[in-house]
Amino acid sequence: MNVTLRVNGVDHALDVEPRLLLVQALREQLDLTGTHVGCDTSSCGACTVLLDGVSVKSCTMFAVQAEGRSVTTIEGIGSREDLHPMQEAFWTQHGLQCGFCTPGMIMSAIDLIARHPDPSEEEIRYGIEGNICRCTGYENIVKAVTVAAAAVRRA
Amino acid sequence: MIPVAFTYVRARDVADAVRLLGEHDDAKLLAGGHSLIPMMKLRLAAPATIVDIGSVPGLTGISHDGKRIALGALTTHANLAASRELAIYAPVLAQAANVLGDPQVRNRGTVGGACAHGDPSADYPAVMLALDAAFTLTGDGGTRDVGADEFFTGMFETALGPCEVLTEIAFATAPHSAYAKFPHPASGYAVVGAAVNLKLNGDRIASARVAFTGVGDAAFRAQGVEAALAGIARGDTAALDAACRNAAAPSTLLRAGSIEARGDTFASAEYRAAMADVFLRRAVASALQPA
Numbered sequence: 123m124n125v126t127l128r129v130n131g132v133d134h135a136l137d138v139e140p141r142l143l144l145v146q147a148l149r150e151q152l153d154l155t156g157t158h159v160g161c162d163t164s165s166c167g168a169c170t171v172l173l174d175g176v177s178v179k180s181c182t183m184f185a186v187q188a189e190g191r192s193v194t195t196i197e198g199i200g201s202r203e204d205l206h207p208m209q210e211a212f213w214t215q216h217g218l219q220c221g222f223c224t225p226g227m228i229m230s231a232i233d234l235i236a237r238h239p240d241p242s243e244e245e246i247r248y249g250i251e252g253n254i255c256r257c258t259g260y261e262n263i264v265k266a267v268t269v270a271a272a273a274v275r276r277a
Numbered sequence: 278m279i280p281v282a283f284t285y286v287r288a289r290d291v292a293d294a295v296r297l298l299g300e301h302d303d304a305k306l307l308a309g310g311h312s313l314i315p316m317m318k319l320r321l322a323a324p325a326t327i328v329d330i331g332s333v334p335g336l337t338g339i340s341h342d343g344k345r346i347a348l349g350a351l352t353t354h355a356n357l358a359a360s361r362e363l364a365i366y367a368p369v370l371a372q373a374a375n376v377l378g379d380p381q382v383r384n385r386g387t388v389g390g391a392c393a394h395g396d397p398s399a400d401y402p403a404v405m406l407a408l409d410a411a412f413t414l415t416g417d418g419g420t421r422d423v424g425a426d427e428f429f430t431g432m433f434e435t436a437l438g439p440c441e442v443l444t445e446i447a448f449a450t451a452p453h454s455a456y457a458k459f460p461h462p463a464s465g466y467a468v469v470g471a472a473v474n475l476k477l478n479g480d481r482i483a484s485a486r487v488a489f490t491g492v493g494d495a496a497f498r499a500q501g502v503e504a505a506l507a508g509i510a511r512g513d514t515a516a517l518d519a520a521c522r523n524a525a526a527p528s529t530l531l532r533a534g535s536i537e538a539r540g541d542t543f544a545s546a547e548y549r550a551a552m553a554d555v556f557l558r559r560a561v562a563s564a565l566q567p568a
Contacts, residue, residue: 123285140285140327141317162278164315165464170381176355179381182314186285187307187331230380252379 127188129154130198138185145169145180147188148195156196156225160254167253170226171195177233179252196225199232207273208232208266217266219257227253227263235271243268280317284326291415291442294330298440299417301326306442308351311378311386312394336389336444341366347447350389358383369407369454369472369564373400376458378465389443392428395435395495397539398466402429402496404456406488407472408448416441432494453477455563457556459491461543467491468544469552473560480511489553492527492538501525502557511565521561527553 126135129152136151148154148171160168162181169181172194180193200206208228211217218224227250234241234249241249246267247260255263284301288294298304305324307313308331316322330336336351341362348357357363357374364371377400378386391401392412405412405425412423416438423436430436437443454474461468470490476483485506490496505520523529530536531550538546 139282141280141282162318164311164382167379167381173384176384177381178385182311182382183385184285184310184314187310187329189287189332233380233384249380252381 123186125186125189127185127190128192130194136185140184140186142185143181144171144183144185144188144193147185148180148193154195154197158222158225160222160226165254166223166226167230167250168223168226170229170253172229172233175233175236177230177252194229196228199228206232207277208235208270211266211270211273212263215262215266215269217258217263218255223253223255223257227255231263231267231270234267235274239271239275241267241271278318278320280314281320281323283317283324285329286326287329288333290333291330291336291444294328294333294442295415295417295440297326297328298442301328304328306330306390306393308390308393309353309385309387310390311382312390312396330442339363341450343450345447345449347445348388350443350445351387352389354378354383354386354388354391355380357388366450366452367408367448367454369404369451369456369474370401372456372563373404373458373470373472376400376456376460376465388446392446393435393437393443395429395431395433396466397432397494397496398461398468398491400456400458400467400470400490403467403470403472403488403490405429405446405448406496406498407454407474407486408451409474409486410446410448412436412443413445413447414438414441415444420444426498429495434495453564455560457560457563459552459556469549469556471553471556471560473557473564475506475561475564477511482506482509482511487557489527489557492549492553493536494539497536499525499527499530499557506561517561517565518558521558522554526557 158168160166164182171180304326307327307329336349338349340347354374410425428436451474457471459469472488474486485503487502488498502525509516528550538549540546
């Protein structure tokens with residue numbers, strides 16, 4: 123069936139099976155492979171994207187449910203020349219090691235600082251509970267979100 | 278993981294959803310999808326037809342007239358968790374919504390969907406029992422209200438009929454209420470969840486509703502504990518301790534063979550029932566704290 127949705131500001135009309143997950147539509151039909159599939163069981167958050175600005179797990183949503191909605195993926199927030207402050211902070215604060223969880227972590231963190239522009243450490247840890255990182259131990263991720271929030275407040 | 282193929286139809290309104298449920302064999306309602314889609318991906322559920330009510334208008338929001346609070350069935354956990362009104366007038370629900378799943382799950386999952394799913398380890402069933410909530414169900418024969426005591430009937434089973442839509446959940450304000458949860462460290466589901474709703478008369482408990490989730494095949498009330506709590510003064514910790522450990526407390530009921538508790542590799546039946554007593558006491562203490 124047909125589904126029309128806006129991804130990173132561009133309108134798309136896709137022909138999908140109803141059972142196609144949003145993450146599959148993004149990766150396999152739109153070649154936006156920055157959104158990762160980790161656990162595929164709604165647990166790890168690697169597939170997190172923004173749906174109308176709100177963080178969701180794209181492995182736990184059918185593409186047809188995104189009809190008429192706006193999706194933002196990691197590809198839509200910045201460019202190699204002009205990183206999003208959250209990307210910049212993950213880089214400067216060493217908020218990643220292998221990088222697999224990073225796109226989802228960044229999308230969750232962007233939603234988090236939209237709700238809490240000046241988050242406490244507790245708010246940050248609570249806000250990234252839906253994202254699992256097997257490398258960093260989270261310390262530098264928390265630092266990165268703190269630094270990014272400050273940068274966004276200054277901007 | 279790829280679900281079994283299904284037919285997808287989108288409902289325009291509640292009446293349309295009821296009609297579509299009647300027209301299609303083996304149809305399931307889809308709201309936020311955070312219970313159903315994981316089950317479909319694991320192929321534990323394989324409905325032939327999905328009726329999506331996710332964009333039906335008028336089913337979201339929290340309304341409050343000073344005495345009763347009504348929740349649209351499609352209100353997300355995140356909306357409940359962020360509600361200042363619920364934090365004051367039904368803290369048991371606000372607290373449960375804040376410890377349910379994780380931020381992304383709370384952003385998509387709905388209160389009606391979670392209740393209709395009837396998961397024995399979900400948070401809301403105990404909360405709704407404690408609140409004595411009424412569930413409004415609409416079918417082709419009209420609309421009926423079902424109380425929480427009759428709504429949660431078993432493991433993944435509720436009173437919701439195959440062609441009915443849960444549209445609203447309503448309950449009286451419950452300012453002295455609390456939820457205490459022992460979350461499973463991996464899944465976040467309740468190993469044990471205790472929900473307490475107290476009516477106070479001055480400094481004394483006039484009446485109580487106490488319910489547990491995670492322990493048995495479905496959430497249940499502990500009416501013996503409710504009766505024992507009535508009449509106790511707020512500051513009488515010895516009496517409160519005794520009431521939460523009396524003959525009607527879950528660990529005693531399990532030893533007496535009056536209830537069955539589930540056991541698994543993480544928590545045995547005995548441990549679950551013992552923790553139910555502990556989290557009950559914590560919920561009572563929290564409900565008695567001055568707002």
